[in-house]
Amino acid sequence: MEKQEQAKPVRGQNLLEWYEALISAALVLVLIFSFFFRIIQVDGSSMVPTLVNGDKLIVWGAGYEPQRGDVVIVDSYTSYGKPLVKRVIAKGGDTISIDYEAGTVTVNGEVLQEDYIAAPTHLGYDVEFPYTVPEGTVFVMGDNRNESLDSRSSYVGCIDERDILGKVLLCFMPFTDFGVVK
DSSP: OOOOOOOOOOTTHHHHHHHHHHHHHHHHHHHHHHHTEEEEEOOSSTTTTTSOTTOEEEEEOTTOOOOTTOEEEEOTTSTTSSOEEEEEEEETTOEEEEETTTTEEEETTEEOOOTTOSSOOOOOOSOOSSEEOOTTEEEEEOSSGGGOOSTTSTTTOSEEGGGEEEEEEEEEESGGGOEEOO
16 A cells, blocks of 8 residues: 655745735725725714714615615715715605704604704704705705704705715724714
């Protein structure tokens, strides 16, 4: 009986396999973050207390369809020139009304229970209410209503659903703010 000779390992083979594994993992991460997730940084104070300036967010974009109450990212190629972080208040076909004296927002006749806002909504812009949101668009507002430029202004207006990059899932930095965004 002949003994089978064992192949001698080639010097550096393990290192080469290790590099291949790292490159494969990096490629998978790039693909995942290109097609499914994005990382966005909050710029400004319009979403306080939910999000603060400098927070880093993970955003889900693949197949996302905006829903009332979602915190979303609006694409930067729009007229404002940078990504906007806002909350969807109403969708196409909804009628929205804001009572600036009482500080309340009403959608389709129901006053929203907004425990996420910094203060009641007393700041108004040039959009007249009641207002019906055009189909294919969403009406967005910041949670810091009295410091937010949003759909209440004709400068921002309603956002085309195609301009929404996705829903904010998670704040991951700084670690003190780590958590799911609601």
